[in-house]
Amino acid sequence: xxxxxxxxxxxxxxxxxxxxxxxxxxxxxxxxxxxxxxxxxxxxxxxxxxxxxxxxxxxxxxxxxxxxxxxxxxxxxxxxxxxxxxxxxxxxxxxxxxxxxxxxxxxxxxxxxxxxxxxxxxxxxxxxxxxxxxxxxxxxxxxxxxxxxxxxxxxxxxxxxxxxxxxxxxxxxxxxxxxxxxxxxxxxxxxxxxxxxxxxxxxxxxxxxxxxxxxxxxxxxxxxxxxxxxxxxxxxxxxxxxxxxxxxxxxxxxxxxxxxxxxxxxxxxxxxxxxxxxxxxxxxxxxxxxxxxxxxxxxxxxxxxxxxxxxxxxxxxxxxxxxxxxxxxxxxxx
Amino acid sequence: xxxxxxxxxxxxxxxxxxxxxxxxxxxxxxxxxxxxxxxxxxxxxxxxxxxxxxxxxxxxxxxxxxxxxxxxxxxxxxxxxxxxxxxxxxxxxxxxxxxxxxxxxxxxxxxxxxxxxxxxxxxxxxx
Numbered sequence: 001x002x003x004x005x006x007x008x009x010x011x012x013x014x015x016x017x018x019x020x021x022x023x024x025x026x027x028x029x030x031x032x033x034x035x036x037x038x039x040x041x042x043x044x045x046x047x048x049x050x051x052x053x054x055x056x057x058x059x060x061x062x063x064x065x066x067x068x069x070x071x072x073x074x075x076x077x078x079x080x081x082x083x084x085x086x087x088x089x090x091x092x093x094x095x096x097x098x099x100x101x102x103x104x105x106x107x108x109x110x111x112x113x114x115x116x117x118x119x120x121x122x123x124x125x126x127x128x129x130x131x132x133x134x135x136x137x138x139x140x141x142x143x144x145x146x147x148x149x150x151x152x153x154x155x156x157x158x159x160x161x162x163x164x165x166x167x168x169x170x171x172x173x174x175x176x177x178x179x180x181x182x183x184x185x186x187x188x189x190x191x192x193x194x195x196x197x198x199x200x201x202x203x204x205x206x207x208x209x210x211x212x213x214x215x216x217x218x219x220x221x222x223x224x225x226x227x228x229x230x231x232x233x234x235x236x237x238x239x240x241x242x243x244x245x246x247x248x249x250x251x252x253x254x255x256x257x258x259x260x261x262x263x264x265x266x267x268x269x270x271x272x273x274x275x276x277x278x279x280x281x282x283x284x285x286x287x288x289x290x291x292x293x294x295x296x297x298x299x300x301x302x303x304x305x306x307x308x309x310x311x312x313x314x315x316x317x318x319x320x321x322x323x324x325x326x327x328x329x330x331x332x333x334x
Numbered sequence: 335x336x337x338x339x340x341x342x343x344x345x346x347x348x349x350x351x352x353x354x355x356x357x358x359x360x361x362x363x364x365x366x367x368x369x370x371x372x373x374x375x376x377x378x379x380x381x382x383x384x385x386x387x388x389x390x391x392x393x394x395x396x397x398x399x400x401x402x403x404x405x406x407x408x409x410x411x412x413x414x415x416x417x418x419x420x421x422x423x424x425x426x427x428x429x430x431x432x433x434x435x436x437x438x439x440x441x442x443x444x445x446x447x448x449x450x451x452x453x454x455x456x457x458x459x460x461x
Contacts, residue, residue: 022363156429165422167396168444174428175437300370303377306451310460313445317438 001032004084005040005092008077013039027055027212028088031095038095040076045088046293052191052213053141055089060137061214062093064188067136069128073199073207098201100209103233105200106242117204119244120252122193125208126222127258132188134216143186143216151217151272152177155279162279162286168309169278175316176272181265184218191215193222194231195241220261223253224269229311230277267315274312281305342379349375380454386410388450389417395447396420399440400427 006012013034021029021041032040045055053061059078066072073093079085085092105111105118134143142150152173159166159173190197191213199207225231227239227246235242240249254260261269285302287293339347352372357365390413394404397420408416427433433440445460452460 022366165418165425167399167421167424167428167440168448170425170428171433171437171440171444174431174434175441178434178437296374297367297370300374303374303451303455306448306455307459309448310445310452313441313448316441317445 001042001085001092004077004079005032008092018042027210032092038097040092040095041073042085042090042092044085044090045081053211053215054139055091057137057139057141058211058214059091061132061140061188061190061211064132064136065129065190065208065211068132070125071205071207073209096199096207096209098199098206100196100199102195102231102242105195105198106233106235110202111200114200114202114204115243118200119240119249121205122198122226122241122243123249123252123258124256125205126190126193126219126226127253127256129190129193129208129222130187130219130258134186134188137188137214140188141215142189146180146183147186147216147218147221148180148183148268148272149177151221151276152180155272155275158279158283162282164282164286166278166282166305166309168313169275169305172271172275172309172312172316176268176275179268181218181220181268184220184261184265186216187219189215189217189219189221191217191222191225193226194228195243196231218261218265218269219258220265220269221272223250223261224266225273225276227266227270228273228277228308230307271312271315274308274315278305278308278312281308342382345375345379345382349373349379377455380457384454386413388454389413391450392447393417393420395443396424399433399443400424 001018002013002016005016015034017033017036018030019033021031028044028046030042030044031038032042043055043058056078059075062072062075066074073096076092076094078091079089081087081089083090099105099108099111105114134140142154144150155169156173159169190208190211192210193208197208197210198205199209226241229236232238232242238244239246250260281301281304284298285300285305288295288298288302349372352368352375357368357372360368390408390410393408393413393416396417397404400420400423428437428440449460
């Protein structure tokens with residue numbers, strides 16, 4: 001690794017210290033320090049378990065987002081599987097200081113100014129991401145047909161691969177499949193845009209990280225995902241990541257060049273976001289149970305499936321899945 | 335018969351110890367893992383206290399949504415296995431479109447099943 005980093009930077013960093021970073025969903029992530037200073041972060045493919053994208057595709061998305069103006073952690077070098085970073089393919093990026101621990105972002109005093117700026121910064125980062133045409137990222141999955149139906153296909157297939165019976169998720173998926181929004185023009189979608197995947201410092205957004213779930217999709221997917229109750233960490237009255245209200249966030253997205261989706265489309269993707277989070281929880285627990293990635297933390301996610309299931313059914317109850325009746329019932333808020 | 339504390343009582347003691355004391359002993363960046371363990375102990379304690387009733391209620395609900403008779407009666411020790419098998423049948427039937435004419439009913443009623451899971455895993459979430 002020292003050799004690879006010396007080659008990439010033109011400067012031998014000396015002896016390296018590696019420490020694992022917690023919180024990565026499936027990729028292995030290490031902090032690499034030299035001389036006691038954090039310098040790089042290395043992400044590596046796991047030996048087994050869930051991976052939605054190859055590391056090469058993830059890297060391509062980071063580069064395209066960077067070109068579009070999104071703050072990312074600059075890539076330093078890439079090593080294919082079996083290369084100088086070990087068995088799995090891996091890449092090193094510059095270390096970006098700050099935190100990606102959502103409860104800290106939502107509560108720490110020193111991040112008060114960051115919290116004020118973040119909704120606008122997140123809206124702008126998404127608007128920039130969504131300017132990227134799928135063709136700009138080689139091998140990017142999705143976008144061949146209607147992104148909404150592709151999402152139905154993807155999560156149904158994932159449920160089948162896991163094999164856990166989740167009738168509430170199935171009922172939600174069926175409703176969504178029968179009532180998709182009009183097809184959207186596919187763009188680069190981050191796929192897991194929430195505080196846990198954003199590095200925040202006292203000035204606000206420092207970098208958008210963890211592009212593992214990126215794909216060609218409906219930009220509304222990212223906007224709705226950010227509003228999932230699971231990412232509010234108790235700030236349930238602030239739909240946008242526990243930080244702010246929906247309306248100013250969408251206005252900021254529009255002001256930054258994004259095309260504002262209508263309330264029905266957002267509602268559909270919010271329901272789909274809950275499907276996705278429920279299936280990801282089931283997948284993580286499954287990876288523990290099969291022994292692919294033994295972990296008490298992953299195991300515990302099996303008992304969190306019911307949270308997004310509840311939110312999914314609450315969104316869909318009494319509606320045709322497009323959100324029309326639910327919207328009227330709640331007083332017309334998107 | 336085992337002597338007291340009962341299994342749920344022991345788990346609650348473990349949860350309290352992990353949450354109030356052990357958490358403080360570990361480095362800050364790893365405290366989340368202790369919270370996860372403490373929470374799991376509390377989840378298991380609630381599950382043991384609830385017994386077979388939530389699974390029995392789920393099995394009855396799934397049969398109802400499948401338009402099956404509520405009989406035969408389910409023995410408590412089989413409740414979880416029957417509920418799981420019936421959940422798989424219901425999931426398959428929903429996927430196949432067999433409930434399309436009553437999907438609203440299914441979506442509404444399945445909240446009862448999810449609420450029963452939340453009562454064990456995350457009380458108050460569905461409130």
